[in-house]
Amino acid sequence: xxxxxxxxxxxxxxxxxxxxxxxxxxxxxxxxxxxxxxxxxxxxxxxxxxxxxxxxxxxxxxxxxxxxxxxxxxxxxxxxxxxxxxxxxxxxxxxxxxx
Amino acid sequence: xxxxxxxxxxxxxxxxxxxxxxxxxxxxxxxxxxxxxxxxxxxxxxxxxxxxxxxxxxxxxxxxxxxxxxxxxxxxxxxxxxxxxxxxxxxxxxxxxxxxxxxxxxxxxxxxxxxxxxxxxxxxxxxxxxxxxxxxxxxxxxxxxxxxxxxxxxxxxxxxxxxxxxxx
Numbered sequence: 001x002x003x004x005x006x007x008x009x010x011x012x013x014x015x016x017x018x019x020x021x022x023x024x025x026x027x028x029x030x031x032x033x034x035x036x037x038x039x040x041x042x043x044x045x046x047x048x049x050x051x052x053x054x055x056x057x058x059x060x061x062x063x064x065x066x067x068x069x070x071x072x073x074x075x076x077x078x079x080x081x082x083x084x085x086x087x088x089x090x091x092x093x094x095x096x097x098x099x
Numbered sequence: 100x101x102x103x104x105x106x107x108x109x110x111x112x113x114x115x116x117x118x119x120x121x122x123x124x125x126x127x128x129x130x131x132x133x134x135x136x137x138x139x140x141x142x143x144x145x146x147x148x149x150x151x152x153x154x155x156x157x158x159x160x161x162x163x164x165x166x167x168x169x170x171x172x173x174x175x176x177x178x179x180x181x182x183x184x185x186x187x188x189x190x191x192x193x194x195x196x197x198x199x200x201x202x203x204x205x206x207x208x209x210x211x212x213x214x215x216x217x218x219x220x221x222x223x224x225x226x227x228x229x230x231x232x233x234x235x236x237x238x239x240x241x242x243x244x245x246x247x248x249x250x251x252x253x254x255x256x257x258x259x260x261x262x263x264x265x266x267x
Contacts, residue, residue: 003220004211006145009112011207013119019200020123022192028128028174032135035166036119039142042154049228050149053221055236058151058228062237065154065161066248070255072166076173077262083177084265 003051006043013040027079027089031072038068107148115141126181128174132167139163151228 013036020033042061049057079089086093114137121134139162146155226232237245 005108005112006149007211008208009115011204011211013115014207015200015204016116016119016123018203019196022196022199023123026128026179028170028179029122029131032122032128032131032170035135035162036122036138039139039162043142043145046146046149046151046154049151050223051220053223053227055227055232058154058233059236059241061151061154062157062233063244063248065157066252069161069166070252072169073259074255074262076169077259079173080177080263089177089179 003047006047010040010043010047013037013043025090025092027082027091028076030091031075031079034075035068035072038064038071104148107144111141111144111148114138115145128179128181129171132170132174135170136163136167139167149228150223153228153230153233 017033017035017037017040020036021030024030024033042064045057045061045064047057049055049061082094083089118134118137118141122131122138125131125134139158143155143158143163146152146158
């Protein structure tokens with residue numbers, strides 16, 4: 001097993017997550033795709049930590065994980081608030097700020 | 100000779116890619132969420148292969164435990180049957196989304212193959228990735244970042260309560 005294989009895999013996962021964010025219009029699906037993107041970045045951090053034998057990469061992955069938890073909590077709270085307002089989680093209908 | 104690591108890699112990579120595909124393309128958010136749980140566990144398996152035992156444990160507890168429960172809880176609270184796929188607003192999304200994803204893939208591919216063409220894994224030290232070494236780093240070198248992230252968690256918690264509460 002070589003580092004490039006895992007780096008390629010995490011690049012593919014990141015691309016799929018980015019595509020999902022752009023393609024879907026359900027707010028919860030978009031949040032889950034963001035989680036995939038964050039996870040692939042974490043996988044890259046940990047692969048480099050292992051490749052160069054430096055623990056810093058794992059520490060950064062730890063911080064990203066904490067950030068992802070905060071992001072999920074706030075994001076889902078926003079989804080609940082929007083659902084109360086519009087009875088849907090479709091991001092196409094959220095055009096209050098559109099001129 | 101195919102090593103145990105290679106077998107593990109192929110298995111986990113297949114699981115991760117298949118579950119990510121389901122997350123991106125499935126209409127029902129419940130199925131997407133369950134597939135995301137499989138994806139997170141597969142990535143925790145990669146962490147184990149990469150000598151990051153503590154982070155693999157955290158991945159299962161924080162992601163597959165806490166965040167997945169939160170997402171499933173919200174889906175069931177709002178009782179969403181399906182979140183229809185593509186944007187209604189026109190064809191521009193169906194052209195731009197694959198194009199931007201393709202550009203992202205090309206940029207990342209160039210970075211991977213330029214950056215570490217002859218990469219090998221170093222021989223890691225005995226306590227690499229253990230709770231002891233991570234904890235020592237966290238409470239010495241990264242002490243202020245650690246405190247800042249705890250502040251961020253409190254702010255996020257208060258924000259989530261304020262946003263989701265019907266009336267204060």
